[in-house]
Amino acid sequence: SVQMEDVEMGEAATQPADYVLSRVLIGHKGEVKSVASTSQGMILSGGRDETVRMWIGRRGEYSEHNSLPQQPKGAVVYSIAYYENDEAWRIFVGRKDGAISVYGSGSGNDPLITLKHHTSVVSCLHVDSVKGKLISGSWDNHIIIWPIEELTPGNEVIAALMCEGHTMSVWCVQSLNREDEFHFLSASADQSIRLWHNDQCIKEFKGHSDVVRSLVLLDSSHFVSASNDGCLALWNVENNSPLSVEKAPIDEFIYSMTLVGSDTLVTCGEGGHVIVWKVSEMRGKGAISHIQVMHTPVSSLWCVTALKNKDVVIAASDGRIFVLTRDESRMAPIDIRENLDAELSVRIAAQLQQQQEKESETVTIKVAIDDGNANMELKYVKGTGPSLAAEKFITDNNLPISYLNEITDYIKANIPEAINFAPKRRKVEHGGESGGKMHFSILVEDGRQLTCSFDQSDDPDQVAQEFVEKNGLQIKYLASTAQMVRKEQAKSNSVFYDPFTGGGRYVPEGNGGGMGMGGGDPLTGEGRYIPGASSGVGGGVAEGGDPLTSGGRYVPGASKDVLMPNASLPIDKKRPRGELCPLSKYFVFGAEQFSQKAYDRLVEDNEKSNEGVRLREDQLEMLKELAMKGPEGVRDEQMLVDTLNVGLEWGMEQLLPIVDLFRIALLNEDVNRYYSEGDRSSIIRERLFALLVSDSNDNLKAIVCRAICNLFHHEAGRKMISSEMKTFLPLLGIHLLSSKPILQLAAASALSNWALLLLQTSEKVCELGPREDGIREIVKTLESHLSFGGYREDALTRVLQAIATLMWGDVTVIKLAKSRKIVDIVNRIKDAVVDERSKSLCRDIVEMTFAV
Incomplete structure (x- = not known):
């Protein structure tokens, strides 16, 4: 059976029976995102396979009664x-494309009406049967209240109310079911819960430290909230603070919650755990306590709902639906329970192994240096700094000190205790001047006390660079050391006397000479450029203009300057900056050197094609000009798209040169717009998808991936392709691991483009959403590969760029990637790349996971 363990149960006589497995429903072809139930006990389910399925129960058995496919393609059910x-x-039915499909009596498999007012995923729906209203919440941060009686075919004017106030995605809505006024609650990724009267927010509740995912109403005044912070909170609508907060026994995200009866809650979430809670009175305030934990063999449980008979239904990430019961007569047959036990065994074994490792004070791992065998032992003692273990390992094995940072990162990536090590606070002692030099001391995290010495006239950045290199410190010390040098120099006496010109000479960053003179530059006079000054002295360069760059010069310490170098930006490990990260522009594949051989093949394939789709001589000449001159050579866009439309109808064997020319044409903005808008866009998406899943050769698939990349070159293409991420990412993952290097690079480039698009469109959104899905697909593709040694290096680099860009600055996505062991994947890629820039990017990704 589904394995369970009882947690803090009271007296057995007062406790209801534990939940056990009743049935497993199989039918969906992708993860199930939502489940609901009817008053007759029918189960409704929907998910990534773009269908809503209806399940009817008879004598404890469930069978699929009907299926409602969603249109158009890509309309995932949320x-x-x-x-x-x-x-x-x-x-x-709330969908990924922002639409709500409404089905009803007599509608068959087609919706009565489709509501298209949200602009992003409809993440939650709730019906207030007392008031006859539907409430919808979305990733567009909005809530809409719909009068159900007006949602009829042909009705184009609906008196819906838009509710604005949340600053991030809305994850749950729940009405108070009051007879008098219409009130409802909403939960959001902005960590708040809001109380609404119609479309006006009248109260805000704060108490969670992460995304609030679910709400359950206990009565007209009390409700419970569940959050990604792993806590349940009990609230009274009259109070701003929770009455009580209970931490889940499993430290994982809670995604969904349902009420069974009047005093039992069931939650599910990340990690495949189901937790049963008891709501009880305690000194008039109420309390929540967990009474049962169940384990399932899946990575995530997305949604839970209660049936009329008090069984609960849970939607799983592997496409299954679990029905749990407290009634022994509805318990699952022994063979079903044994099969589930077998699936659980692997997960349980892994958990036990981790627990045994934690019990040991000293962790020993095998290490391989460069391409050697893993025959060197590295010992890490819990509670000590990982850099100390790395330094001892280097000394014991007579290795160069240059390995220090890499080995430290390796320890953190492979030893959980090292990740949680709290470094000593760096202590700075200001020593003033000594022996003609200025100096200060720093106590770094590995325990060393280092002294930095410099002159008043030294360049702070150069001093910091030499100090970091000399002492083998990590690059993170660079900016802080330079800042401390500047502070010490600023404390020095501001009066300067030039031994040759006296007091009235040019003083960098000074307002005047030491003797009260005008401070004129001996070369340019008084109107010289002063770094950091708002204007030149004596009416020289206005607004601090640099004599070389004019007004837009670099000002040390000004973080918003457009010319600010990366090294001087504020340090944020969640947002690493470098040559490769984050992505700043889309990868495109332009016109390559014209090949007469390729053109001859095009002419030959044209002759082989059916007469109805054969190109004319002038059309062939236009394609030749496109191949020679690229998108700039397009003179007649309409004729070009007409030509390509004909060519794209060719058979699979002749299609490669036409698709190659098609991807070049997409770099032209007008052609890109033509194929990205209207009915033509859906035809092209389906054609590209069909080619990627077909038995065509890898060269053709590589050209298709290049075409997808070039769609990102213009706004229209990005808008069209953005909604198809869930469709294409799994295919790109498959082709990323192709044996053909050309296909590896093309697939990795398309993956990177999607990552950049998601960063640009959702950088400020901190909830599980499109970027989370991107990370999931990458991990799913790469996690089973133990070595990337045979793969194209620039393709691996672009995969790293995609990972870093998806994670960049998003705490939720970084946590998810960390839980999915992205560090292990990145370290394996690091072993396969040679370019130091790529290795540095690997280290940046690992640092991102340490920052949360």
Whole structure:
């Protein structure tokens, strides 16, 4: 059976029976994102396979009754709600494209009406049957209140209310079911819960430290919230603070929650755990306590709902639906329980192994240097700095000190205790001047006390660079050391006397000479450029203009300057900056050197094609000009797209040269727009998808991936392709691991382009969403590969860029990547690349995981 362990249960006589597995429903072809139920006990489910499925239960068995496919393609189901009255019933389906499909009596498999007012994923739906209203929440941060009686075919004017206030995605809505006024609650990724009266927010509740994912109403005044911070909070709508907060026994995200009866809560979330909670009275305030934990053999459980018979239904990330019960008569047959036990065994074994490793004070790992065998032992003692273990390992094995940072990173990536090590606070002692030099001391995290000496006239950045290199410090010390040098220099006496010109000479960053003179530059006079000054002295260069760059010069310490170098930007390990990270522009594949051989093949393939799709001589000449001159050589866009449309109808064997010319043409903005808008866009998406999943040769698939890259070159293409990430990413992952280097690079480039697009469109959104899905697909593709030694290095570099860009600055995505062991994957890629820039990017990604 689904394995369980009881946690802090009270007396057995007062406790209800534990939940056990009742049934496993199999039908969906992708992860199930939402489940709901009807008053008759029918189960409704929807997910990534773009369908809503109906399950009817008879005598404890469930069978699929009907399926509602969503159109157009890509309309993944994220939320479901059900409504019925004496006259009719309605099923509401919230989709990835922002639409809500409404099904009802007599509609068959086609919706009665489709509501298209949200601009992003409809993440939650709720029906207030008392008021006859549907409430929808979305990743566009908005909530809409819909009058259900007006959601009828042909009705183009609907008196819906838009609710604005949340600053991040809305994850749950829940009405208070009051007879008088219409009030409802909303939960958001901005960590807040809001109380609304119609479309006006009248109260805000703060108490969670992460995304608030689910709400359950206990009565008209009390509710419970569940969050990614792993806590449940009990609230009274009259109070701003929670009555009580209970931490889950499993430190993982909580995604969904349902109420069973009047005093039992069931939650599910990341890690495949189901937790049962008891709500009870305690000194008039109420309390929540967990009474059961169940383990399932899946990575995530997305949604849970209760049935009329008090069984619970849970949507799983592997496409299955679990039904749990407390009724022994509905318990699953022994063979089903044994099969599930077998799946659990691997996960449990891994957990036990981790627990045994934690019990040891000294952790020993095998290390391989460069391409050698892993025959060197490295010992790490819990509670000590990883750099100390790295330094001892280097000394014991007579290795160069240059290995220090790399070995330190390796320890952190492979030993969990090292990740949690809290470094000593750096202590700075200001020593003033000694022996004609200025100096200060720094106590660094590995325990060394280092002294930095310099002259008043030394360049702070050069001093910091030499100090870091001399002492073998990590690059993170560079900016802080330079800043301390500047501070010490600023404390020095500001009066200067030039031994040749006296007091009235040019003083860098000074307002005047030491003797009260005007401070004129001996070369340029008084109107010279003063770094850091707002204007030149004596009416020289206005607004601090640099004599070389004019007004837009670099000002030390000004973080918003457009010419600010990366080294002087504020340090944020979650946002590493470098030559490769984050991505700043899209990868495109332009016109290559014209090949007469390729053109001859095009002419030959044209002759082989059917007469109805054969190109004319002038059309062939236009394609030749496109191949020779690239997108700039396009003179007649309409004729070009007409030509390409004909050529794209060719058979698979003749298609390669046409698709290659098509991807070049996409670099032309007008051609890109033509294929990205209207009905033509869906035709092209389906054509590209069909070619990627077909049995075509790898060269053709590489050209298709290049075409996808070139779609990103213009705004219209980016808008069109952005909605197809879930469709294409799994295919790109497959082709990323192709044996053909040309396909590896093309697939990695397309993957990177999607990462950059997601960064640009959702950089300020800190909840699980599109960037999370991108990370999941990359991990799913790469996690089973033990070595990347045979793969193209520039392709691996672009994969690293995609990973770093998806994670960049998003705490939630970084945590997810960390939990999915992205560090292990990156370290394996690091072993396969030679370019130091790529290795540095690997280190940046690892540092990102340490920063959360």
